[in-house]
Amino acid sequence: MGLLRTIIRGKRQSNTQAPKVSKHQDPKPLSTDLDKNVADLQSLLTLSPELITRRLLIKSTGERATLMYLDSLSDKMAINNDVLRPLMHYTVETDEPLIEHIVTVGCIKQATDLAQVELAVLEGCSVLFVEDKATAELFYTHGWPQRAIEDPQMEASLKGAHQGFVETDCQNIALVRRYIQNRELKIKETRVGRRGMTRISILYLADVVNPEVLQELSDRIDRIDTDAILSSGELEEFIEDNPYSPFPQFTTTERPDSVASQILQGRLAIVIDKSPEVLIGPANFAMFFQSIDDYSVRWQVSTFIRILRFMAFFITIFLPAFYIAATTYNFEVIPLRLLLSIGQSRAVVPFPPILEALIMELTLEMLKEAGIRLPSPIGQTVGIVGAIVIGQATVQAGFVSNIMVIVVSLTGLASFIIPNNDMSAAIRLIRFPMMMIAFFYGLLGVGIGMLVLLGHLIALESLGTPYFSPFSPVRFADWKDSFLRLPIWKMNMRPLSTRAVQSRKQAPKRGE
Amino acid sequence: MKKYALNDITLIQYIMMIHGSQLGFGLLALPADLANYAGMDGWISLIIGWLLAVIASLFIVQLMKKHPDDTVYDLLPRYFGKPLGAILNCCFILYFLFGFFITFIASIGFFKIEFLPNTPNFLMVLLFILPTYNLVRNNVRVLSRYAEITFWGFLWIFIVFMYPLKEAHWLNLLPVLRDGWQPVFQAVNTTCLSFLGFEIGLILHPFLKHKEHAVKGIVIGNLLTLIIYLGVILICFLFFSPDDITSYRFPTLKVLKIIEFRFMERIEIIVLVGYAFLIIRVWTHYLFAGAFGISRLLGKQDHKRYAAITLAIVLILSTYYKPSNIGLRSMLKIFGKLGWGFAFALPIILLVYTKVFAIFRKGAYR
Structure with a gap:
């Protein structure tokens, strides 16, 4: 552990010492010479065949100008109709014919620095250099390949909305804004990555969210110095509190409605450009066992399902371990009749329980992994193979016992009902050390394993707020929306675990 | 001046930490010990012992009140000067570390007998070191959260204990x-020692968020312990006959052995695993207090390293040295005597000393 830590620390330090290029590039002001500006930009973007340089004459003023853009990243219709056509054909009846008065593009910005221009062009803006002017006009004529908004794949919902996030951050922000039409919904935008320059937006309610938490998060994001952030998972690893924990410390979701719901609770949403997953923090343990559907079904039903999920958590981690402990050391906890039938089915199995369990649990993992990566037409065969491997055939072959098959199927099933994939993966991993400790120490070992797990969860924090929050520190007020789901009109307060500064979220009376 | 501001704990966490440090080995051994000394009147001794513990606790709070941002490790150098203070601090550190060692080793011996009699001693120590280090490397806040959640999470153990009551003989x-009173007073020595643990208040006081509630907190903490001890002892007394009870080493366990559900035989195995969750608090708190003291003594911020070193020493020690039952008992007795000194007598002496100190050094006293 210590060695590991020094290796990682060492690497991190060398990272921070490297010079930052993109964020603090030397300012290089534009010149008044049109041709020089064009040549400068062209020299920066050499070997980019899609860079278009269009020389033109502005009709209203008669000035020479040059429009430059990356063909692949721009919306050609917009450039043709809203930039080139007005510039070249229309005259405007005003005293001072500014470019803004001519061009019919929504967003226009001025740049005075070559670096700014370069970045804008790389992003898909078109830039207009005008003769004798040291400022360049940036037209927001982006147009890049993107996917249509679809039903979320990972988080299917029965009653919730059927729109999922896509790979474009402004679309994603739009999806969230549709739920929260409030001026307090603020967006803090930064860029991360020297090469990728990924746009990262933190969405929050300014009057609700705790400023310390917000500051902590944006500090952590600012400290990142890497080539590019390609996905939400990468960002998460850079900003989480405990990098050694197997537990996810931010929730990810591809549902705008869950993002909106979490923002309203006082949490922060981190929208990452080019990633269809939005990070939500500060997270707590119970959040990973909730789904947005819980709020749209009857509260009794949803409470039941949540308790079921927590049971699944325990089953996934402890059932194989308990099986090993009970069959290796502590026979006495099993009622006699059950013990007899276990003994009967284990009599033909040549392996010790730990080996039996490891074989079967690893098989289950392999089946799962095979199912994910395979293209769906072949994927169906995995199911058939799985039914043979974890099924009657292995038992008849005398390979494993009946009980083991039940245990494995139950753990598999239990791990799949946990709504969050990261959490489910984490607990499926934890069950292996648990099995080992059960093999060495029996039931006491399982207990101690549970104790280590509990200690770890208690010590864990997400953005400086306790991760295991409604349970420890014990906050009974927050239990209404933890493993329980009481009626919505009972949840008048935002959860304490978010440390929201405005805690009341609704009137204490139910509308009648 | 507020050194520990970022680490404050709520009143209920304070209560749970006091209570958690107390509820240890006594739970198992107390009924037999009491029955040995005082027969069926042991519960009166328990209450007397509790009263003494509460009085000592109150002295501790009074002592700490004057300098609300000081632990005992800051307090001693303040009153006795650097060199003498350091020596006294060393005594306290050794006391806490000894408390850790004895409870740790005794509990491991107990779990070994109950669960894994054939496992080598050092493997058992290794097993228990895992969760201990995992907890103790954190700050007070995490320890108190643990104390709190385990209290609520393991209340069911006491409900299980109610089950044998249906066969009670009132x-x-x-x-x-x-x-007469004679045996009752004799047993007070034992009962007082089962309340040991409240001296953790010497460390905890500056961490408490609302210091004005410290008195309330420490009394309630002691009270919780009393209620649980009293309940367990009464159940044992009601269940066993007065002569029978003394023949068991751990009557509390024997009570559980009769419980049998259709779905689970030998419920006491599960209860014992749960008990591990509770008793770990005792030695982690002691170890924390000790390691924290070392870090204060050396002027370091982080106590993690010293806790790790201590645990490593214990692990190495356990491969060579396995205390016998008698050795353990005599060590427990020594710890009991030390406890009288450090938890009961010393706070009173210190308080008197500070009063005198204040009278003599009225002007110069800061």
Whole structure:
């Protein structure tokens, strides 16, 4: 552990010492010479065949100008109709014919620095250099390949909305804004990555969210110095509190409605450009066992399902371990009749329980992994193979016992009902050390394993707020929306675990 | 001046930490010990012991009140000067570390007998070191959260204990004071020691968020312990006959052995695993207090390293040295005597000393 830590620390330090290029590039002001500006930009973007340089004459003023853009990243219709056509054909009846008065593009910005221009062009803006002017006009004529908004794949919902996030951050922000039409919904935008320059937006309610938490998060994001952030998972690893924990410390979701719901609770949403997953923090343990559907079904039903999920958590981690402990050391906890039938089915199995369990649990993992990566037409065969491997055939072959098959199927099933994939993966991993400790120490070992797990969860924090929050520190007020789901009109307060500064979220009376 | 501001704990966490440090080995051994000394009147001794513990606790709070941002490790150098203070601090550190060692080793011995009699000693120590280090490397806040959640999470153990009550013989308790007061007072020594642990208040006080509630907190913490001890002892007394009870080492366990559900035989195995969750608090708190003291003594911020070193020493020690039952008992006795000194006598002496100190050094006193 210590060695590991020094290796990682060492690497991190060398990272921070490297010079930052993109964020603090030397300012290089534009010149008044049109041709020089064009040549400068062209020299920066050499070997980019899609860079278009269009020389033109502005009709209203008669000035020479040059429009430059990356063909692949721009919306050609917009450039043709809203930039080139007005510039070249229309005259405007005003005293001072500014470019803004001519061009019919929504967003226009001025740049005075070559670096700014370069970045804008790389992003898909078109830039207009005008003769004798040291400022360049940036037209927001982006147009890049993107996917249509679809039903979320990972988080299917029965009653919730059927729109999922896509790979474009402004679309994603739009999806969230549709739920929260409030001026307090603020967006803090930064860029991360020297090469990728990924746009990262933190969405929050300014009057609700705790400023310390917000500051902590944006500090952590600012400290990142890497080539590019390609996905939400990468960002998460850079900003989480405990990098050694197997537990996810931010929730990810591809549902705008869950993002909106979490923002309203006082949490922060981190929208990452080019990633269809939005990070939500500060997270707590119970959040990973909730789904947005819980709020749209009857509260009794949803409470039941949540308790079921927590049971699944325990089953996934402890059932194989308990099986090993009970069959290796502590026979006495099993009622006699059950013990007899276990003994009967284990009599033909040549392996010790730990080996039996490891074989079967690893098989289950392999089946799962095979199912994910395979293209769906072949994927169906995995199911058939799985039914043979974890099924009657292995038992008849005398390979494993009946009980083991039940245990494995139950753990598999239990791990799949946990709504969050990261959490489910984490607990499926934890069950292996648990099995080992059960093999060495029996039931006491399982207990101690549970104790280590509990200690770890208690010590864990997400953005400086306790991760295991409604349970420890014990906050009974927050239990209404933890493993329980009481009626919505009972949840008048935002959860304490978010440390929201405005805690009341609704009137204490139910509308009648 | 507020050194520990970022680490404050709520009143209920303070209560749970006091209570958690107390509820240890006594839970198992107390009924037999009491029955040995005082017969069926042991519960009176328990209450007297509790009263003494509360008085000592109150002295501790009074002592700490004057300098609300000081732990005992800051307080001693303040009153006795650097060199003498450091020596006294060393004594406290050794006391806490000894408390850790004895409870740790004794509990491991107990779990070994109950669960894994054939496992080598050092493997057992290794097993228990895992969760201990995992907890103790954190700050007070995490420790207190642990104390809190385990209290709520393991209340069911006491409900399980209620189960044997259906076979209770209430007449066992009568007559009250059958042998007079003499044996009752004799047993007070034992009962006081089962309340040891409240001296963690010497460390905890500056971490408490609302210091005005410290008195309330420490009394309630002691009270919780009393209620649980009293309940367990009464159940044991009601269940076993007065002669029978002394023949068991751990009557509390024997009570559980009779419970049998259709779905689970030998519920006491599960209860014992749960008990591991509770008793770990005792030695982690002691170890924390010790390691924290070392870090203060050396002027370092982080106590993690010293806790790790201590645990490593214990692990190495356990491969060579396995205390016998008698050795353990005598060590427990020594710890009991030390406890009288450090938890009961010393706070009172210190308080008197500070009062005198204040009178003599009225002007110069900061």
